Amino acid sequence: MPKTVQGVTGTKLPLWAKLLSSATGILFTGFGMSSFISGGPMRTVIIPIFVGAVMIYVSGYERRMYIDENGITKETSFWGQKKLQRASWDEVSDARIILNKGKKIYAIFHSNMPLWPFTFLPEQEKELIETVSEYLEEEYIQIER
Structure with a gap:
């Protein structure tokens, strides 16, 4: 039976945070552009545009x-464009699983x-070890506690 074990990535923002970041980024960029058009000093132009662009990104x-x-x-997904990087089980030579005393597993x-x-x-410890053991031989799996 095929299983999928999802890793913790920490880079997926909730929708409200994405919307807030985008809106704030647009406001910062707009402020920088209006300062540029009105002939303001460069420090009031570059910093808001840079901060706004980073927030939108x-x-x-x-x-x-x-x-x-x-x-x-x-x-990896960036504004709807997806990029997949995959290594098949034939390409994987060995695995090392580090159990970090009740914290995250690496x-x-x-x-x-x-x-x-x-x-x-x-x-996810049991599911991870079962999934890796299903595709790699035991001698190629090292588990550290």
Whole structure:
């Protein structure tokens, strides 16, 4: 039975935060542009435009990392454009799972290309170990407590 274990990414903002960040970014950028058009000093132009652009940029960024039957996947979305980076189980040489005493669980996978470290919640421990054990042999899985 195919399973998907979703990692903790910490980069997905709730909708209200995205809307607030976008609106505030537009206001900051508008203030900077109006100051530029009215001939104000550059310090009142550059800083609000920069802050507004960063707020708009941040509100459109999301990242998901998960493990499933296809391998390990990092999905990055920026304003609706998705980019998938995937390493199949054939490419993964070994896995190291670090159980951090009731805090977050870290999973590090090794391959011939650089892979991303994953973070999981403590309640996902059993599901994570079962899923990784299903696709990798026990000798290639190292669990640290």
